[in-house]
Amino acid sequence: xxxxxxxxxxxxxxxxxxxxxxxxxxxxxxxxxxxxxxxxxxxxxxxxxxxxxxxxxxxxxxxxxxxxxxxxxxxxxxxxxxxxxxxxxxxxxxxxxxxxxxxxxxxxxxxxxxxxxxxxxxxxxxxxxxxxxxxxxxxxxxxxxxxxxxxxxxxxxxxxxxxxxxxxxxxxxxxxxxxxxxxxxxxxxxxxxxxxxxxxxxxxxxxxxxxxxxxxxxxxxxxxxxxxxxxxxxxxxxxxxxxxxxxxxxxxxxxxxxxxxxxxxxxxxxxxxxxxxxxxxxxxxxxxxxxxxxxxxxxxxxxxxxxxxxxxxxxxxxxxxxxxxxxxxxxxxxxxxxxxxxxxxxx
Amino acid sequence: xxxxxxxxxxxxxxxxxxxxxxxxxxxxxxxxxxxxxxxxxxxxxxxxxxxxxxxxxxxxxxxxxxxxxxxxxxxxxxxxxxxxxxxxxxxxxxxxxxxxxxxxxxxxxxxxxxxxxxxxxxxxxxxxxxxxxxxxxxxxxxxxxxxxxxxxxxxxxxxxxxxxxxxxxxxxxxxxxxxxxxxxxxxxxxxxxxxxxxxxxxxxxxxxxxxxxxxxxxxxxxxxxxxxxxxxxxxxxxxxxxxxxxxxxxxxxxxxxx
Ligand SMILES: Cc1cc2nc3c(=O)[nH]c(=O)nc-3n(C[C@H](O)[C@H](O)[C@H](O)COP(=O)(O)OP(=O)(O)OC[C@H]3O[C@@H](n4cnc5c(N)ncnc54)[C@H](O)[C@@H]3O)c2cc1C
Ligand SMILES: Nc1ncnc2c1ncn2[C@@H]1O[C@H](COP(=O)(O)O)[C@@H](O)[C@H]1O
Numbered sequence: 001x002x003x004x005x006x007x008x009x010x011x012x013x014x015x016x017x018x019x020x021x022x023x024x025x026x027x028x029x030x031x032x033x034x035x036x037x038x039x040x041x042x043x044x045x046x047x048x049x050x051x052x053x054x055x056x057x058x059x060x061x062x063x064x065x066x067x068x069x070x071x072x073x074x075x076x077x078x079x080x081x082x083x084x085x086x087x088x089x090x091x092x093x094x095x096x097x098x099x100x101x102x103x104x105x106x107x108x109x110x111x112x113x114x115x116x117x118x119x120x121x122x123x124x125x126x127x128x129x130x131x132x133x134x135x136x137x138x139x140x141x142x143x144x145x146x147x148x149x150x151x152x153x154x155x156x157x158x159x160x161x162x163x164x165x166x167x168x169x170x171x172x173x174x175x176x177x178x179x180x181x182x183x184x185x186x187x188x189x190x191x192x193x194x195x196x197x198x199x200x201x202x203x204x205x206x207x208x209x210x211x212x213x214x215x216x217x218x219x220x221x222x223x224x225x226x227x228x229x230x231x232x233x234x235x236x237x238x239x240x241x242x243x244x245x246x247x248x249x250x251x252x253x254x255x256x257x258x259x260x261x262x263x264x265x266x267x268x269x270x271x272x273x274x275x276x277x278x279x280x281x282x283x284x285x286x287x288x289x290x291x292x293x294x295x296x297x298x299x300x301x302x303x304x305x306x307x308x309x310x311x312x313x314x315x316x317x318x319x320x321x322x323x324x325x326x327x328x329x330x331x332x333x334x335x336x337x338x339x340x341x342x343x344x345x346x347x
Numbered sequence: 348x349x350x351x352x353x354x355x356x357x358x359x360x361x362x363x364x365x366x367x368x369x370x371x372x373x374x375x376x377x378x379x380x381x382x383x384x385x386x387x388x389x390x391x392x393x394x395x396x397x398x399x400x401x402x403x404x405x406x407x408x409x410x411x412x413x414x415x416x417x418x419x420x421x422x423x424x425x426x427x428x429x430x431x432x433x434x435x436x437x438x439x440x441x442x443x444x445x446x447x448x449x450x451x452x453x454x455x456x457x458x459x460x461x462x463x464x465x466x467x468x469x470x471x472x473x474x475x476x477x478x479x480x481x482x483x484x485x486x487x488x489x490x491x492x493x494x495x496x497x498x499x500x501x502x503x504x505x506x507x508x509x510x511x512x513x514x515x516x517x518x519x520x521x522x523x524x525x526x527x528x529x530x531x532x533x534x535x536x537x538x539x540x541x542x543x544x545x546x547x548x549x550x551x552x553x554x555x556x557x558x559x560x561x562x563x564x565x566x567x568x569x570x571x572x573x574x575x576x577x578x579x580x581x582x583x584x585x586x587x588x589x590x591x592x593x594x595x596x597x598x599x600x601x602x603x604x605x
Contacts, residue, residue, distance in 0.1 A: 023503065084506060087471065087481050112501035116483035119468035122436060123475035128562030129436065131466035150571070152463060159567040210480060211509040213496070230601050254602050278465070287601040289592075297571070304574055308599055310592060316582075323574050326595060329582040338589035343602075 003164045012166035014072075015043040016103040018094065018118075019054045019064075020111055025083075026058040028067055030227075031109045035172045037180030038136055039107060040070050042145075045138045048104065051075060052194070055093060055201075057082045065194045070182040075101075077199040081206055084215060085113050088208035091120040093201055098125050103167045105145050107136075110171035118171050128162030129169040134176045134282070145170070154278050154301035175226045175282040176305070225276070229286040230256035231306070233276055235299075236263030237292020237313065237332055244269040246336045247291060253343040259283070261293045277302035291332035295320025312336070348379040348399055348414065350407040351463045375410040378458025381518050383414055384525040385488070386456050393490060396420040398449060402430055402441055408541050415536035416528045422539070423449075427546040432558030435464075439472025440560075444551040445544060446477060454495065455515040459484055467517065474515035482510055486521040 004012070017036045020029040036052060043050040049072035054064050058078040068074050077093060098106065098121070106121070108114035110132045122129035130147040134157075137146040144161050145168040151158045162168045225231060232254070234247040244264060251258040259281075260274040276283055278298040288306040293299060295311070295318055303309070304323065311324035312332040321327040328335065353372040375383075386397040399414035401407050402425035411422035425445055433441060446452050455477075457470035467483070474481035486505065487498040495514055499506045500521075510516075546556070554560055581588050596602045 084508075085501075087474075087483075091475070112484050115467050116471055116481070119435065119439070119471035120475040120481065122468075122562075123439065123472050126562070128434070129468060130563055131435075131464075131468055146566075151465070151568070154571065156568045157571050158565050159569075160563050161566050162563045165562040208480075210511070213507040213509060215504060215506050217504040254596075287596065287599065301571070304571075308595075308601070309574075310595070312592075316580075321580075322578065323576075324578055325576050326579050326581060326592070328588050328592060329580070330585055330588050334585040335589045335592070338585050339593055342589065342593055 004166050009166065012102045012104040014049045014051050014101075014103050014105075015039045015046070016051045016053060016106045016167070017071075018106065018108045018114070019052055020109040020114060021056055021085075025056070026061045028054070028064070029109070029111075031111065031174040033067075033181050034174065034177040035107050035109060036068065036071065037182045038172075038177045039105075040182055041180065042105065042136060042138055043072070046104070046143060049073060051101075051103065053077075053094065053097065055082075055090065062196060062198070065196055069184065069193050070187055070191070071194040073197055074194045075197045075199055077201055079201040079206065081209065082201065084212035085116075086209050086212075087116055087120055088210065089201065089205050090117055091124055092205040092208060093199075094121050095124040096202070096205070097199060098127075098167060104143075106167045106169045108169070108171045110173045114171050118169060122169050125167065125169075126165060127167050127169045128165050129171070130160045130162075131171050133170045133172050136170065136172070144168070150278065150301050154297045173282050175284055178284045225257045225259045225274070226281055226283055228257035228283075230254065231259050231276075231283055231285045231287070231303075232256050232289045232291065232336075233259040233261065233293060233303070234264050234269075234291045234332070235261035235293030236267060237294075238264060238269070239292070239333065241267075241269040243333045246333060246340065250336050250340045250343070253340055256287075261290075261299050263293070290320050290324070291336060293320055294318045295323065348383060348401045348410055349376040349458075349461045349463075349469075350374070350401065350403050350410045351376045351461055373406055373409060375413060376458055376461045376463075378460060378462070378518070378520065380458075380525040381520050381522050382456040382458045383417060383419065384523045385518055386454075387418055387526070388523060389454070389488075389490065390420075395453070398423060398452070400442065400445055401425065402433075402438060402445075404431075405543075411541050412536055412539075413528065415539050415541070416532040417526060418532060422541045424541055424543050425545075425549065426543055427549075429546040429553060429557050432561065433556055434561035434563045435466050435468035435472055436563070437556050437561045439469045440476055440555050441549070441551060442469065443473045443476035444549055446473065448544075448549065453493075453512045455479075455513075457515065457517045459517050459519050470515055470517035477513070477515070480510040480512075480514040481516065482508060482514070483517045485516045485518050488516065488522070 019032045022029040051073045055077040108118040135148040147160045232251045284305045287308045289310045309324045310326040311320040312328045316329045350373040353374045398421040399419040460467035484500045
């Protein structure tokens with residue numbers, strides 16, 4: 001494995017974001033902008049450039065400069081033979097581009113795709129990789145990337161460095177960097193926008209394509225709690241699947257999204273896609289109402305960054321009641337039913 | 348298979364603020380029980396042998412003994428001081444060297460992630476070191492000749508893909524229902540051999556193992572910061588508190604004023 005010599009550090013520059021593909025070919029998943037927004041700040045701190053890598057079957061699109069108006073460069077590799085996600089092909093391409101351009105930092109989204117791809121690239125590139133980061137910073141002086149992630153079920157927050165290897169790589173949890181999304185209207189109007197670099201997949205990489213026989217989208221729309229600003233979440237204290245429907249009813253009346261603790265998911269009242277927490281989704285909504293949720297650390301790590309947290313619990317001593325902004329002692333089912341009634345009456 | 352502390356997340360010593368490891372029982376990483384079960388099912392269907400492989404301290408023998416009790420054919424523990432402190436890069440390197448050394452492995456099955464570190468990096472890392480194909484988050488597989496068809500999950504749904512073996516897959520719990528240990532299996536496993544492979548036996552590259560061979564390093568651990576807020580307490584009749592919550596939601600403009 002290459003260890004970087006003192007003289008070689010300077011050869012690795014710039015912050016790279018590996019774009020996460022969205023629902024259809026050529027579309028970018030919005031989570032990319034969360035990470036790239038923080039990437040913009042890190043690049044500025046480091047006096048370096050922000051690069052975005054957009055790869056796959058992009059249908060001939062090259063106008064990604066519009067999406068990434070705040071980046072310095074956008075590298076595009078488009079090939080109609082690539083359909084779906086091929087770990088081997090993508091990792092070989094990214095490794096080759098890393099060798100060619102030598103970024104100092106490479107960031108992926110901690111999605112199923114990113115978490116499968118990043119470790120493969122890290123091994124091929126002799127790079128250190130930190131999974132599921134919740135915050136990223138640049139160490140003053142050394143310029144090392146400080147990568148912070150919860151460990152041991154959220155009981156500990158660990159900060160990780162990769163001092164002797166370049167690039168430094170990390171995957172970043174969707175949702176945790178939402179606040180960094182660059183706002184088009186307030187972004188430096190004098191900024192010239194990104195240069196576009198066109199790259200290609202090479203034959204040996206294409207030969208690694210595995211066969212994708214078909215893709216089945218899950219029925220109904222993807223349950224996208226992460227994008228909602230108002231989340232109403234239920235736990236085991238809701239008591240039954242029927243009672244849980246009051247969460248969904250209130251959410252739909254109030255324009256929020258329903259979610260759950262693992263307690264409610266394990267009880268079989270709602271599918272796993274509802275789960276908030278360490279092994280579920282991380283959210284940063286404006287308001288989070290936790291109904292019948294005790295507030296174990298594994299749940300808290302997924303929602304504690306919300307602006308206002310309201311807890312409704314029968315037990316005033318439950319841990320969630322200490323961390324909430326508003327702690328309501330009472331029966332969640334009754335209280336939510338009354339709240340729904342009030343909304344229905346006012347309509 | 349990785350041994351992890353039981354209760355999964357461990358607990359924090361209130362004085363030292365470090366993870367308590369002592370006195371906590373180790374168990375098989377729960378996701379790895381699905382990996383083992385899938386291997387046993389494949390063997391029962393197609394023949395071949397199942398090797399349970401773990402890198403860890405000597406107490407990890409226990410989970411390998413469990414694997415033997417569940418009818419694994421062979422158990423190997425990679426254990427050496429030079430392996431201690433390895434990060435996921437180095438761990439996957441050492442595991443891949445062991446797979447190479449077995450000489451005849453067609454398929455490596457890992458759990459989706461280990462519940463202590465939660466990185467999900469070791470499986471794809473092994474694949475990369477071996478330069479084999481990989482599929483992560485697999486919920487079903489089938490085999491024909493040297494082709495493996497797999498259902499691979501992501502946030503949007505499922506892909507059906509075909510890989511060429513040898514390959515590495517990581518599995519989610521939807522893939523099967525692990526069998527339970529039987530008394531007979533436990534008794535039979537008592538005297539079976541667990542092979543211990545150390546650094547000298549594996550003959551891997553020392554500069555790539557252990558704390559010093561690992562590209563990443565934990566430089567700081569801390570307790571999660573408390574939320575910086577004060578709590579308003581509300582109690583009373585359901586009717587009264589529901590009005591108060593609605594008032595709060597309107598004041599903060601979370602729901603519209605009427
Ligand atoms: C490795 C690991 C990962 C995990 N990951 C996650 C994760 O991602 N997300 C997650 O949520 N959990 C996770 N957990 C589980 C977590 O530790 C808790 O077990 C879980 O969050 C508890 O769910 P709960 O709060 O709904 O249930 P409980 O802890 O049973 O709490 C129920 C609460 O409801 C209250 N209650 C009862 N009846 C009423 C009523 N009528 N009205 C109001 N309140 C009532 C009770 O006072 C109690 O506080 C994980 C655990 C481990 C070990
Ligand atoms: N020390 C280890 N020994 C054997 N297998 C491991 C070890 N560490 C990780 N694995 C495997 O890799 C998977 C993912 O682990 P992790 O990357 O640590 O989340 C686990 O489910 C195991 O199958």
